[in-house]
Structure formats: structure tokens, C-alpha cells
Amino acid sequence: MQPRAHVTLEDVARAADVSLATASRALNGMRVTPQLRDRVLAAAEKLAYTPNAHARALAGASDRTVGVICHDVTDPYFAAIAGGVMRVAGDNDLLVMLASTFRDPEREIAYVSMLRAERAPAILLIGSGFEDARWERALEAELKPYLDGGGRVAVVSRHRSLKVDSVLPENKAGAAAMARALLDLGHRRFAVLSGPRALTTVADRLGGFREELARAGVALDPADIVEGPFTRDGGYGAMSELLSRGSAATCVFALTDVMAIGACAALRDQGLSVPDDISVAGFDDIPIVRDLTPALTTVALPLQRLGEKAMELALTENNGRRRRLLRMGGEVVLRGSTAKVGS
Amino acid sequence: MQPRAHVTLEDVARAADVSLATASRALNGMRVTPQLRDRVLAAAEKLAYTPNAHARALAGASDRTVGVICHDVTDPYFAAIAGGVMRVAGDNDLLVMLASTFRDPEREIAYVSMLRAERAPAILLIGSGFEDARWERALEAELKPYLDGGGRVAVVSRHRSLKVDSVLPENKAGAAAMARALLDLGHRRFAVLSGPRALTTVADRLGGFREELARAGVALDPADIVEGPFTRDGGYGAMSELLSRGSAATCVFALTDVMAIGACAALRDQGLSVPDDISVAGFDDIPIVRDLTPALTTVALPLQRLGEKAMELALTENNGRRRRLLRMGGEVVLRGSTAKVGS
DNA sequence: CTGAAAGCGCTTACAG
DNA sequence: CTGAAAGCGCTTACAG
Structure with a gap:
């Protein structure tokens, strides 16, 4: 109950009088004698233990946080797409990290870099790219090593962007x-x-x-x-x-x-x-x-499906090495804001 | 250029022919002989090195990712508040991790738990709480150790929630x-x-x-x-x-x-x-x-200011131990949707 | 099934 | 200023 230090696995192990390994296994639902398991769980509960996600990630456990970068979450267009992304993410027990660039190309790259550093298993880029060769190269320089390192990338609404899976509204x-x-x-x-x-x-x-x-x-x-x-x-x-x-x-x-x-x-x-x-x-x-x-x-x-599809692409392994491209058509809907005009 | 392993600091240090410590210092802008510094930077650039944020966090570097949990980002109300949060976060060079609970109390707790695990320096809870004693206890059980561990919490639009800083619309x-x-x-x-x-x-x-x-x-x-x-x-x-x-x-x-x-x-x-x-x-x-x-x-x-203020509260140390409470008034704006009615 | 130990990739006192 | 080393908190072969 010290108001400073974090409770660690070691604290739990000691309280339960088992080894670190056993504590780890019990907490992760691996085979452990019921008796020991109960002791560990009780100790963890009592100490309000939460595993350190960083240590866990470092030690090799897979991360459950995907990154989504869009231009502006306050824009209903992106909000709707993000909603789709989150729906699928939720179904897959993934946490979504949503970032807004506010249409600043530099910031987009900064976010990709941070996500790379976090070793997020997937990065989604939502929204039109910029016609800027320098920016494109810089983005590619971030994405390439990320992909080589096993990262998954899917984009919505941008073409020519590397060889990553993409969803393209027509x-x-x-x-x-x-x-x-x-x-x-x-x-x-x-x-x-x-x-x-x-x-x-x-x-x-x-x-x-x-x-x-x-x-x-x-x-x-x-x-x-x-x-x-x-x-x-x-x-x-x-x-x-x-x-x-x-x-x-x-x-x-x-x-x-x-x-x-x-x-x-x-x-x-x-x-x-x-x-x-x-x-x-x-x-x-x-x-x-x-x-x-x-x-x-x-x-x-x-819109929502655009997001859902992008997330699904990022989630499913692309066996063939070619990038997948999903074109999604738009449909004209005539409503009250347009009138017939006599010719 | 192996398409699998991540480039690590050690790779950079070796390529620059310096020690791990020197490479780390050079990359973090600490005092290092210009010559060595240049070699390290060049090597990092060439190898497309990105530090592993997890290792960095584990080793004690401070995290720059704050968590924001709201009910639903696709709702313009939350989007507007989130916009305010992000504005202030951006000014402070912070990455914002935005999550939606879709009004599921359980999910809110799950998110807090994940954020705790990530050792996010701050967590913002945006949106009305639920009148549910069990949920309140569970949330408190997550938040308390987080606060004791030095985490910062600010909430928007909920009272009675622990002794955390809060912004309260009237x-x-x-x-x-x-x-x-x-x-x-x-x-x-x-x-x-x-x-x-x-x-x-x-x-x-x-x-x-x-x-x-x-x-x-x-x-x-x-x-x-x-x-x-x-x-x-x-x-x-x-x-x-x-x-x-x-x-x-x-x-x-x-x-x-x-x-x-x-x-x-x-x-x-x-x-x-x-x-x-x-x-x-x-x-x-x-x-x-x-x-x-x-x-x-x-x-x-x-709305935007609600978010800005919450972020500011979370960012500024609360010296006095009492929770801070910012009440923000609302103002009636009469527009076309309401008419006078003859009595 | 359980434990001792190595290792994940950094940062940071601690010596030099 | 620079380097060797310890340590952050976990997971996971590797032995037993």
C-alpha cells in the first residue's frame, strides 16, 4: 500500500509464496496446480496488481493496441470511419489508439514513428494522402522498416502509398x-x-x-x-x-x-x-x-464499412505478397437540396 | 536489412563503433562529442532505427501517451470535447490514445486497466458516469492504485468519482x-x-x-x-x-x-x-x-474548452491534495426551433 | 507442474 | 565525455 511504487509480479509471487514463473503462469491462465493458482490470484487481487504492459511487450507478449491515424476525429467523416474500425477492433479484443493529424503531414509521420516505437501490431492510415514527394518519401522511410519488422498496415482512401493493403472509395x-x-x-x-x-x-x-x-x-x-x-x-x-x-x-x-x-x-x-x-x-x-x-x-x-474493411485487412494475414485493394463504390442519392431546372 | 528482426540500439552502437551508453546519449540529445554524435546519428538514420518505446518506458523514460476514454467518438458531443483535449495535448507534445466504451461500463473499466498497464501518465474519463454501485467500486479499484502509483486522472462530467480533478458542466x-x-x-x-x-x-x-x-x-x-x-x-x-x-x-x-x-x-x-x-x-x-x-x-x-481544461488539469501538478473542481456554465441560446406561444 | 535463469531493449547512476 | 554494468518487469525455453 505504499503510495509510490508499483506492485510488481514479484510482489505477487512473494505474497503467494511461489516463484515468479508460477505467478506469471497462473495469471496468464497456463497450467498450474489449482491450489497455487488460487493463491496467486488472491494475492494479485489483494494487491491490485496490474501487469506492466511494457515489460510484457518487451518480454515478447503480443501487443493488443492498434494505431489509427486520421486527419481529424471531430470531422463526422472520419468519426464514422473510425467507428467502423473500432467495431471490428472491439470484436477482436483490440484496443484502438486513435490519433488526429489535423491535416499536418509532419504530424502524420510523427505519429507513425511513435506507433512504430510502441511496436503496435498494426497501423491504419485513414484519409487522403498529400501530393508531396518529400512527405511521401519520409512516410515510406517510416513504414518500410515497420513492415519489414512484421507490422501490418492498411490505408483508407489513398493510392500509390507503398505496397500496403488499402480500401479505396471510388x-x-x-x-x-x-x-x-x-x-x-x-x-x-x-x-x-x-x-x-x-x-x-x-x-x-x-x-x-x-x-x-x-x-x-x-x-x-x-x-x-x-x-x-x-x-x-x-x-x-x-x-x-x-x-x-x-x-x-x-x-x-x-x-x-x-x-x-x-x-x-x-x-x-x-x-x-x-x-x-x-x-x-x-x-x-x-x-x-x-x-x-x-x-x-x-x-x-x-463509411462505417470502409473502416471495418480496413481493420479486417490489417487483421488478416496477406499470404500472397501482393497488396490487396478493395474498391468501394459510392452511390448518388438525390435528396431535397437539388432541384430540377427547366432547360 | 533482414526483413524480420528489429533494429536495436545495439545495432546502431555497433555500426557507429561506440558503446550502448554513448549511442543512447547521442540519440537523446545529451552531451556527446560532436564527432561521435554524428556517427551515431548517421548510423541510426541509415538503419532506420526507431527506439523501442516499451524498453524505453521500462527503463524509466517517461511516457508521452495519455489515454482518453469517452462513450462514443462518433458522437459530435464527445468529438468536440476530444478535439479540445487533443489541442492541448498537441501543444504539449503528447500523443493521445482515444478509446470508446460505447456506453458499456465494463468496457470502461477494461480500458482503464489497459491504460494502467501501459503506464500512461494520465487518464481522462469523458462523459457521464453510471449510477451503479458495483461498477463504481470496480472503477475505483482500478483508479486508486493508478493514482497511488503517480498516475494523473481528470474527469469531465462526472461527480463523486473519487477524489480526482474534474470539469463539471452545470x-x-x-x-x-x-x-x-x-x-x-x-x-x-x-x-x-x-x-x-x-x-x-x-x-x-x-x-x-x-x-x-x-x-x-x-x-x-x-x-x-x-x-x-x-x-x-x-x-x-x-x-x-x-x-x-x-x-x-x-x-x-x-x-x-x-x-x-x-x-x-x-x-x-x-x-x-x-x-x-x-x-x-x-x-x-x-x-x-x-x-x-x-x-x-x-x-x-x-465543449472544446471542457476538453482543454480537463487536459490542463491532468497536466498540472495538484499541489494541494484536494481535488480540483472546475464548474463550467451553460448558456441558453434561443434559435429558430422554439416559438413563442400565446397564453 | 515448478523454479532458476536468461533475455527482451533501453536508461542511468557509477566509475574512469 | 565515455564505457561497463545494473536494473526496469515481465515471459519462456530449459532443467528438474
Whole structure:
């Protein structure tokens, strides 16, 4: 009961009057005479003993803590994916260590490094990578030795990242499908609220949208593309900017639902009605958007499953040495935020 | 480059042709001849060396990973608080290990136990406790030895929990203030969408609301109190139940914004208008509610600051041995979801 | 089944 | 400043 030192296995062994080895075995459920076992368990209970996970890990016991690195847990998109990861982790009796980089590439590398140091059995990287060769090399320099050391890595939403298992939402196809759906509603003049160009997801979604429009003979005026952070306020700001430019677009496509939410707020603040004055569409289908008024038209991604699949990939041994790639399609869901427009 | 074994300090020391001690010192930025230092750093770089955090922790180096346990990261309420925690943690160069119990008391204890085993320097418990004596004892049995061992603990939103530092949103006062505000709008017949009785937050908010109404001579009909899970769907279900009971309430108070969102959805689905047919108020002021249509009337809690303060408490030594208690007030924010009603 | 001992990979007094 | 050595708290062959 000394208010300082930690109770160790040795204390337990001494109290139970057995050897260290026996104490260890009893606590770990290995074969031990019931009588000794009871004595050990009783002593441990009495002393409120908790094994030192570090010593245990050092001594070779396997670790049960996987690391998950995402851009921002407070973003519903990542929260939903993380929820999926945790579901599967929980089923497998794994503790999840969730970290947020707040979109700082440096910090992502720092986290991977810390997780490596912790000898986490698996690391999940959730969210778009950055178009930055230097960063890519640095990340690879961390991941490579980790993988060589037997670490498992799975990523969500990033391509080309090493030869690791990955879950890839079909951003490009989804954006293209959205373009088609909006064209079908009769829209011909579009604006896009985009995120930072450095994110690969931005390139994919913007590219898919633009190309599909082009296929229909509709061009996207560069002045109708406004860039902002991938946040609610980023969407608000981008929409405001667009309005101040006096865009003639009848429909705005925000590259994420979160931005779309900000855009709707900006429109509302300007006294404009969605979808009567202008249609708004998003991407992701985060849970909240169906509860908005009007509900948001979007490309629905199976967010929770994205996380579940990533965790499953990291958990299952990859026998063939090739990286596994799971593509998960998105589906356009038309809701109240987009209106038909007479041509 | 063997694709199995981990590179250890010894490998680095050998490659740099120095002793283990020197290699350790060089890597940790302690005084070492520049020449040797460079050799060590170069060797470490070349071998992609990462120190084993477990060995380091065992050997006495301090750990930089704090644990945060909340009910559900996918809930915007906890996400916002976690965001605050992470902000302060980041400023202090700490890694945050975020865990979700999904409101399972057993799991909370399991997480504390794991964190104890990890010798995390601090553990933060975020979210209402449960009214369950057995659980309380079990939790205390985990926390006590952890505290005695020098661990730091801070909690958000739970009272009576041991003698640990805590941040307490004024749930009771906030709910009372909300009652007053709604009475001022002219409402006299209320309904409450409540969460599980076992959560202390429920008792506080419900109690504060009810007592303030009573003070004004307004009684809360037990039939007008519907209980459901603290989730969007829980709010949806509870509201549906209330409607099916044919309640005559002119105003519904949901104990959390998340439930209020579900309630609004249920009303919408029934073709009822908020606030024309019925007023709805929530509690928490999670970020999204100001973007709803109508925006939600609620008790605004400084969510991010709740997290920041908790982390700060855990980080600053408590010299006086008494537990510190930070009360943080909530403020009623009237928005579009509540209407005046002619008396 | 049980115990003595080696070893996991570091850090840090303790000598030099 | 540098090195040899002890020690952190476990687990696990290895003998008995």
C-alpha cells in the first residue's frame, strides 16, 4: 500500500509464496496446480496488481493496441470511419489508439514513428494522402522498416502509398456519377467548392466531375471553382466567395458533405433558398446530412464499412505478397437540396 | 536489412563503433562529442532505427501517451470535447490514445486497466458516469492504485468519482435556465426526451428542468417523459413514441442535441412543423445544430474548452491534495426551433 | 507442474 | 565525455 511504487509480479509471487514463473503462469491462465493458482490470484487481487504492459511487450507478449491515424476525429467523416474500425477492433479484443493529424503531414509521420516505437501490431492510415514527394518519401522511410519488422498496415482512401493493403472509395467514379445525375436534372452551369489541391481526394473528385461534364459538352469555368479548407467554415467561406464573384451557376457541387453544410449556411445567410435559388450537392453521406432541411443530395459512401474493411485487412494475414485493394463504390442519392431546372 | 528482426540500439552502437551508453546519449540529445554524435546519428538514420518505446518506458523514460476514454467518438458531443483535449495535448507534445466504451461500463473499466498497464501518465474519463454501485467500486479499484502509483486522472462530467480533478458542466443549472427560457416563451405543457436513467447527466438535467418548472407551478406529466438511448435514433424513437401517445405538449426538451436532431426528424416525417406545430430544444450546442433548419435552441456548453481544461488539469501538478473542481456554465441560446406561444 | 535463469531493449547512476 | 554494468518487469525455453 505504499503510495509510490508499483506492485510488481514479484510482489505477487512473494505474497503467494511461489516463484515468479508460477505467478506469471497462473495469471496468464497456463497450467498450474489449482491450489497455487488460487493463491496467486488472491494475492494479485489483494494487491491490485496490474501487469506492466511494457515489460510484457518487451518480454515478447503480443501487443493488443492498434494505431489509427486520421486527419481529424471531430470531422463526422472520419468519426464514422473510425467507428467502423473500432467495431471490428472491439470484436477482436483490440484496443484502438486513435490519433488526429489535423491535416499536418509532419504530424502524420510523427505519429507513425511513435506507433512504430510502441511496436503496435498494426497501423491504419485513414484519409487522403498529400501530393508531396518529400512527405511521401519520409512516410515510406517510416513504414518500410515497420513492415519489414512484421507490422501490418492498411490505408483508407489513398493510392500509390507503398505496397500496403488499402480500401479505396471510388471518388472519381462517384463524382462522375454525380455529374451525370445533376446533368439529368437539367443543370448546365456548375460551380465546385474544392478542398486543398494537395489532397489526392480533391484531384480525384474534381477530375471525375469535370471529365464527366466535359463528356456532355459542359465546361467548368475556372472562376466557378473555389478552393477552401475541407471544413464547414471552409465551405461557408468558399460559397461566400463564389457569391461575391457573381457566379451564374445553378448548381454547386461541394467536394465533401462537411463543406456542403457550410455552403448551405452561407446561402441561407444571404437569404438564398436551396434548392429554389440554387442546388447544392455534396459527397460522403455523413450521417447528419439526411437530417438537414433540405436533406443533402450526395454521393453515399459506406463509411462505417470502409473502416471495418480496413481493420479486417490489417487483421488478416496477406499470404500472397501482393497488396490487396478493395474498391468501394459510392452511390448518388438525390435528396431535397437539388432541384430540377427547366432547360 | 533482414526483413524480420528489429533494429536495436545495439545495432546502431555497433555500426557507429561506440558503446550502448554513448549511442543512447547521442540519440537523446545529451552531451556527446560532436564527432561521435554524428556517427551515431548517421548510423541510426541509415538503419532506420526507431527506439523501442516499451524498453524505453521500462527503463524509466517517461511516457508521452495519455489515454482518453469517452462513450462514443462518433458522437459530435464527445468529438468536440476530444478535439479540445487533443489541442492541448498537441501543444504539449503528447500523443493521445482515444478509446470508446460505447456506453458499456465494463468496457470502461477494461480500458482503464489497459491504460494502467501501459503506464500512461494520465487518464481522462469523458462523459457521464453510471449510477451503479458495483461498477463504481470496480472503477475505483482500478483508479486508486493508478493514482497511488503517480498516475494523473481528470474527469469531465462526472461527480463523486473519487477524489480526482474534474470539469463539471452545470447540467442542472443549465436545464433550469432552459426551463425558464421556455416558460418565458409562454409554454406551459412540456415533454422531455430523456436518456438512460443510469447516467448521472440524465438525472441532473431532468431534475433541473423539472424543479424549475415546478417552481413556476408547472408539473411534468410522467407520461410526457420518454426515455431512449442518447443517440439520434434514440431521439427519433422517443419522439415517435411521444406522438403516438398523443401528448399535448407544445414544447419538447431533449436532454441532448443529438436526441433533439432525431426528434426533429421524427416530427418532419410525421408532417409536423418545428416550431409551428411544436417547439424543440436541446442541450450541448454541438457544432452542427446551428446549421439545422430551423437552428436548434439549446443550452450551449463550451465543449472544446471542457476538453482543454480537463487536459490542463491532468497536466498540472495538484499541489494541494484536494481535488480540483472546475464548474463550467451553460448558456441558453434561443434559435429558430422554439416559438413563442400565446397564453 | 515448478523454479532458476536468461533475455527482451533501453536508461542511468557509477566509475574512469 | 565515455564505457561497463545494473536494473526496469515481465515471459519462456530449459532443467528438474
